[in-house]
Amino acid sequence: MAWFQKEIHLEARSRGFHLVTREITQQIPDLSKIKVGIAHIFIMHTSASLTINENADPDVRVDMESHFSKFVPERAPYYQHTLEGDDDMPAHIKSSLLGSSLSIPVRQGRFYMGTWQGIYLCEHRNHGGGRKLIITINGEKE
Amino acid sequence: MAWFQKEIHLEARSRGFHLVTREITQQIPDLSKIKVGIAHIFIMHTSASLTINENADPDVRVDMESHFSKFVPERAPYYQHTLEGDDDMPAHIKSSLLGSSLSIPVRQGRFYMGTWQGIYLCEHRNHGGGRKLIITINGEKE
């Protein structure tokens, strides 16, 4: 039985949805030691989020950004939290809609996901900067 | 301490929200061996999702489908990912809104949920076919 926990950093990205599976796995070599378990990925921010979606056609990521920015509008007349910029309150709402963590099954040292699944960083700010994640892996060692 | 991990199959269902608590528990007899722990249920697809909601009145499932299909419309003018059918891009968005996994407390060999809670398979495609889940259970044995 083993626990690994590590804070990692994702580089700054533009507003939108970004495939980051590889950027994450490259920073957690301990994943390869786990035979069966769960990897938990947690983002330490309230204006960016994490989700799992299609890892193939990049148009999916473009359409996700279009949809969420339409249905969580900027400058809604009812917003009171406006001092941090037009993109800030929508970013908080999107963060709760999409969620701040993922739990992914681990098997034979790898994420045990479907063929078409990848991890998205959902950057909801125009200039969010780098993002910090806490990775916690628990499982049986090889 | 024990880890169980198993890939299970849910039969094909029509587009909509479906109560699948029993179909899942019937396929994981090892659940009964866990005194205290967590069961993690992960769907290996990006056009169907999992959620917990009311297990009683079937109208709740009908209304969920009505709501999500209205607020995540087909043929939105901004969609670029359109080659896989009108229901495909909305399915990806709904999948991220609802989420691809659940973590449920386990106690005395059973899911430790509220009286009115059940597990929904949210099938977002018109013809999604059967769906694969990975069940990972971790806990203390009886």
Place this chain on the structure above:
Amino acid sequence: MAWFQKEIHLEARSRGFHLVTREITQQIPDLSKIKVGIAHIFIMHTSASLTINENADPDVRVDMESHFSKFVPERAPYYQHTLEGDDDMPAHIKSSLLGSSLSIPVRQGRFYMGTWQGIYLCEHRNHGGGRKLIITINGEKE
């Protein structure tokens, strides 16, 4: 290695989004014994939910309630589940949008979250009453 599991109670609150980090941590003294692990927080209801968002400006919570009540309207013409009140079916939808559980990293006896992150109880009913949570903590002891 240790497992703690406990049912706790949150006091009744008005409809809206409420910061409850302290009300939760005060009821789980065993958290302080965990060096590294995961805390899982599960709400046993289908008309209230849990999310992580900004713990500072209370206007964020007000705007969350405004947004979700606009985009998940009461008395939508397509609702069939109407006998339990105008706020009931929207509460079920919001509950699935936001989610019924959180998994939070634990480090040195505390939730390992970002500086600005807190736990929200999202109360979707007008008169929801007190709410029950199951807290499950798994990790290595100090």
